[in-house]
Amino acid sequence: MSWTVSLPMYNVSPRLQREYEALLACVLSDAGVSDEVQLLAEPELPALWRRPDLLLGQTCGYPYVSFLRSVASLLATPCFDFAGCDGSDYTSVIVTRAVDGVGSLVEARGLTAAANDQHSNSGMNVLRHAVAPLARDGRFFGKVKWTGAHVASLRAVREGEADIAAIDCVTFGYLREASPYSIAGIKVLQYSASSPGLPLVTSRDVSEPLQARLRAALLTPSPQLRKHMAALHIKAFQHRPDADYNRIQHLEAEARAAGYPVLA
Structure with missing residues (x-):
């Protein structure tokens, strides 16, 4: 075989x-x-x-x-053993820019979100869950930019093409260690709900x-x-x-x- x-x-x-x-x-x-x-x-x-x-x-x-x-x-x-993990559960870090980014989820209303993929729990599903209570008539963001990867979502936020993104906390931990430049200028706004x-x-x-x-x-x-x-x-x-x-x-x-x- x-x-x-x-x-x-x-x-x-x-x-x-x-x-x-x-x-x-x-x-x-x-x-x-x-x-x-x-x-x-x-x-x-x-x-x-x-x-x-x-x-x-x-x-x-x-x-x-x-x-x-x-x-x-x-x-x-x-x-x-990364921040945001508990046993085999994990979360996403919801991030924005450190200098001119939003200060809370509600401040992201009408702005641009970056998300890696429509079938992603960490990049789409948990971000949808986080902002759902704040949505009006089925909308919250002004635009959603689909990037294809968490690294690309971080780049979009860092370079001002998007204002907020949800990044798998394991990916974020690996990048902090392997490519610190990729999260330079990024701040963690909050952690998402956890899931397996x-x-x-x-x-x-x-x-x-x-x-x-x-x-x-x-x-x-x-x-x-x-x-x-x-x-x-x-x-x-x-x-x-x-x-x-x-x-x-x-x-x-x-x-x-x-x-x-x-x-x-």
């Missing part, structure tokens, strides 16, 4: 990409995977998550609850025994795997029941109940 693996979600620097690839190799070794494995460094999303040969990948929780439950199985969720973090997943076509071996390798890491985890600020992995991810849908439902179904 030939498998595909990829952990592309937090590769914001060459060092982090190398570390995540090393972590992948270690998990596969610890799980006793001897089949042929293809590493995709820059996969197309969301096509990657639907692949029947996906042995080990990572997805955002919003697409998982929206359209991936029928094709992907949860393995484990990382517990990061980005889970490591496998295709439902992967056999139950192999899924169990992968999960065990993550939940009871070897000394070598712990070294890679430490380099990535991962304290542990936790298996989250599928129902835990309903919290992401609850955030969406609360925004809709407030009359704010779309980030606008």
Whole structure:
């Protein structure tokens, strides 16, 4: 059998990409995977998550609850040691410019928001949830600029193309360490509501025994795997029941109940 693996979600620097690839190799070794494995460094999303040969990948929780439950199985969720994380829960930092940015969410009314993707929990869903109580007639922002990536959203805020954005707190922590210039001139306005973090997943076509071996390798890491985890600020992995991810849908439902179904 030939498998595909990829952990592309937090590769914001060459060092982090190398570390995540090393972590992948270690998990596969610890799980006793001897089949042929293809590493995709820059996969197309969301096509990657639907692949029947996906042995080990990572997805955002919003697409998982929206359209991936029928094709992907949860393995484990990382517990990061960054500010805004609590166990395997995480938040987004809602940011603005340090000098001329807004002082509160309500001051962002009618201004421009930057968001990475319409299927992002950290960049779209939690920002929608945060401003929903302030929206009027289904609108709050004057414009939403879709950027394609958290790094691009930060750049848009920093350079004055947008006034506010929600950034995954893990991405923000990695950037603070690896690329401090990317958050220069940025201030954290507040943290969003929390939800389960980005889970490591496998295709439902992967056999139950192999899924169990992968999960065990993550939940009871070897000394070598712990070294890679430490380099990535991962304290542990936790298996989250599928129902835990309903919290992401609850955030969406609360925004809709407030009359704010779309980030606008």
